[in-house]
Amino acid sequence: MGKSCIGGRRFGILLGLTLAGAISGCAGPAPQAIARPHTNAEIENCPAADSVLPAMDSDYGRELVRQIRKLTFYPQSALSFDQSGVVQICVELSRAGGIQKALVRTSSGHLVLDGAALYAVGRAKAGGNLDPVPDELGIGTGNVWFAVPVTFRITGEDAPGMAPAVLTEEQDHACTTFTGQPPPIGPYVQSREFHEYVNRLLDEIQKQVVFPPDAVAQHEEGSAYVCLVLKRDGHILKAKIQRSAGDPLFDGVVLMALGAVDLRAETGPLPSVVPGTLPFLAVALPVNWQFP
Secondary structure (H helix, E strand, C coil): CCECCCCCCCCCCCCCCCCEEEHHHCCCCEEECCCCCCCCCCCCCCCHHHEEHHHHCCHHHHHHHHHCCCCCCCCCCHHHCCCCEEEEEEEECCCCCCCCEEEEECCCCCCCHHHHHHHHHHHHHHHCCCCCCCCCCCCCCCCCCEEEEEEECCCCCCCCCCCCCCHHHHHHHHHHHCCCCCCCCCCHHHHHHHHHHHHHHHHHHHHHHHCCCCHHHHCEEEEEEEEEECCCCEEEEEEEEEECCCCCCHHHHHHHHHHHHHCCCCCCCCCCCCCCCEEEEEEEEEEECCCC
């Protein structure tokens, strides 16, 4: 998934965000990823464990895993940093076999890999329905959730394990309790230094975000909210899709872009105007993918 024809305008406010990308070749008007004002967003989480079927426990689930695996690619940025791991994705299927939704259930510890796993599910969704879900799987006639493992292993290494980020309880809940409204912030957000820092961060994100080719082919648009928790040194502690764009293709692109930005580490530490009493900073990024 390369990037090309990246453009966009910058905003000097915390949640002013424009991301733009296009598929290779840039034929015709470039579809864009554009920020919109905040609205309340319901936080999306995987169902409780007893409501999710382990995909590897049934022939049907194993076929779902196989379909996703054959569409999974290993991001070059992750290979360059020897990143490996297992992403657990919860995938919602209709009884007819259509993928409805996908969310990260357990992180690999690497945003790029988490995003690539979601993107693979999105590609499987774009490919059309699987066979209908057998009657013996799930309860009743409603949709069925599967827990799907997506493994990224570098040739020659032992089987990678789970490597979730180690967070304090406060950091871990910064996104869990976030409901689409900006967290309490101080007057430092009005400072030039803070604006410049945010714009550097946005510029780096702009360079990485693309409009998914499969979505372009279907003329599909989407809108997502992501919560980002930044450490004092500027690295990303956590990124959570608060509200899905409605397609794992878009959600996967967001996480891969943020992971690439974190690996590049070119934005530097939080500006000095952010009080030292704040050990981390949580921000919400609303992103829409739209055709001109």
